[in-house]
Amino acid sequence: MASLKAIRRRVSSVKSTQQITKAMKMVAAAKLRRAQEAAIASRPYAERLEHMVGQLLTRLDDNAALHPLLQPATDRAPRLILYVASDRGLCGGYNANLWRTLTAEVTQTTRRPRLFTIGRKGHDSAQSAGLDEIDTRPMPASLNAPAVARELAHRMEQLFISGEVGTIDIVYSSFRSTLSQVPTVERLLPFSRPAASDLTSQVETDYLFEPNPATIVGYLLPRLLEVHILHALLEAAASELAARMTAMDSATRNASEMIDRLTLQMNRARQAAITTELMEIISGAEALNG
């Protein structure tokens, strides 16, 4: 059995680890609330924009000629995947789950896809797996997310229009609840024409477009792309924090368990030491009496 002193030392070390994990859990929980609010606040704009674009596109024939972002996907150029992971670890299986989804996507694609990574963990994994990474960015804080989304949207638009890539997808973790974050793959570009059946019920007949449909589409589509990316970034940020919170919560609980176990061991060791000492005293006294 380990010495009493050694066990004491371990208990205090586990205790200080527990303090850290508890603090990290608390920080993640506080940040999560803000991240969730940001994700929810961005929803009305996204929904209305989506609806507007849908209304517009169902009304116009020959979408592809209207805007380069509506050009149908080509097989000639490689696929680009925008991979949203985290900058830091200690968030349970968050990055591992995302990576599994990404590798599944990569093996499905016949041509080697290109990769644009967000977050250092994504960058590191892409490098060690030897994937064709064209660029990387750190994961933005939710306050910075709109600016980063704008920059990324601009970049994606250029890559797509120049024909350097044929399709663009985004892989990110969608936030369902604090306990469930689901890695998700979504098509960013080209935009697909909404299914006519979704919209016919609410289609207005005489729409007036000012100055003309092409200008409006030219304004709306880049924004829609931006909103899609922003949505993914905000959901990813919330997912990461939720994963970290859960991971740190179970780490704190594990530490408690370990402290209980060590305390029991420590008490046993102390008892044993006392018993031995008593035995020694008694047997010494017996020897003198005898």
Next chain:
Amino acid sequence: MQLQIVTTNRQVLDCEVEEVYAPGILGQIGILPEHTTFLTVLDPGELRYRQNGRDHFLAVSGGVADVVRDVVTILADSAEPADEINVDRARNAEKNATSALAAALADTPEHEAARQALARARARLVAAGRVR
């Protein structure tokens, strides 16, 4: 008639109004009840709406306006009610944009960005001037 103003990060407004004036890309547009179904791009500028006989002002920095069955939806890049505008900041932004515009070569992205920044700053100043 219902007016909804939504920006990327919040719903700024959702209320009943009598009339709306917005900075359309082809010039000022006025929207009254029973307006035809209509979709247009907005320039940076001042947006005015009348509610219970009182005028209210906002600065919008570009967006789109959609009118369907007496519901006016405005999706703006940003929209600030006149009384929330920080005049000093807007004035600073105007100064910076003016010098950036003078420094940039015509027909470059920088020139365009400065022109838009200037338009946004002016829109904020005009709207803010209304409350004084």
